[in-house]
Amino acid sequence: MLSVRPDVPKDPAKVSRIMQSATHIFALEGYQQAKTADIAKAADVSKGIVFRYFGDKGHLFLATVQYVIERLTDVADFKVWQDAQDLSDMISRALRYKISLQLEYPDEFRLSIRSFSEMSVLPDDVQTEMAQYWQNQTTMSVDLLEKPVLDRMPIRDDVDQDDLQRLLNAVTNQVFADSQKFMAEHPEAGIEDFEPFIQQIRSEYRILEHGFLK
Incomplete structure (x- = not known):
């Protein structure tokens, strides 16, 4: 720091x-x-x-x-991600854990979100430094959290790893954006109130992981 x-x-x-x-x-x-x-x-x-x-x-x-x-x-306990058996298990574990952390550290999470949403109003040099910082954090997070799970999964030979990672990042970003919206709309919610939302996300990740064709 x-x-x-x-x-x-x-x-x-x-x-x-x-x-x-x-x-x-x-x-x-x-x-x-x-x-x-x-x-x-x-x-x-x-x-x-x-x-x-x-x-x-x-x-x-x-x-x-x-x-x-x-x-x-x-x-943070990174094993929450790393020990997951598949993608749907990983995202439901990660979401549940992040929500519990956010309830415990509300200012920290609120500020991390603002660092994205307010990027455009920062001075140009700070924008550049902030963007680089988050790019480095994202790369590190992928290697530390998601790669151990993907390495255990039987991914098809014709699937490009970079394409898969971009898809996962896009879906994950949307998942956490949806969770932030839910928390904003339910400021008094406890972790148990998020279970229907978490199960819905888990179902969506199963479709992503296994496809939707017969």
Whole structure:
């Protein structure tokens, strides 16, 4: 974390407070509406310290997203994905697990979503860095989470692995977009309320995995 201004000495305690306050305020307000002064005040530091450490609001946003993803990665149990027997098992496990994590870490998930939806309003240089960061994260996630499952499956010889991966990514992105919509519409829902949704997704993945022709 803190690939932003690595040459500037930083007090770890102040960095921690800034990251915590920035996570909450960016998640709540979004990039454009969030005020650096509010983040500094909540972190009990001067606005000058925030700019010294991160340069500008755009790079503070980038650093906060990096912080959030590292925080979620540290607490995640990757075996939930890796031990799945097939794609439908993997997606239902992953969705159930991500929902439980999101209920536990709402600010972190809200901010990670905003980092995509608000990409176009970021300064050009931050847009480029954010896009590259997420591209690297996606590549790493595919190798770490999905590949172990696919390697155990009897995939036809005529199926191009890159085409399959693009298809899976597209479907997975839609699945998690649908889950975000459900959570927004049911803010008080517990994990048990998502079971019909999860079973529907599992059924859809079985069709993807086995086809729909007789």
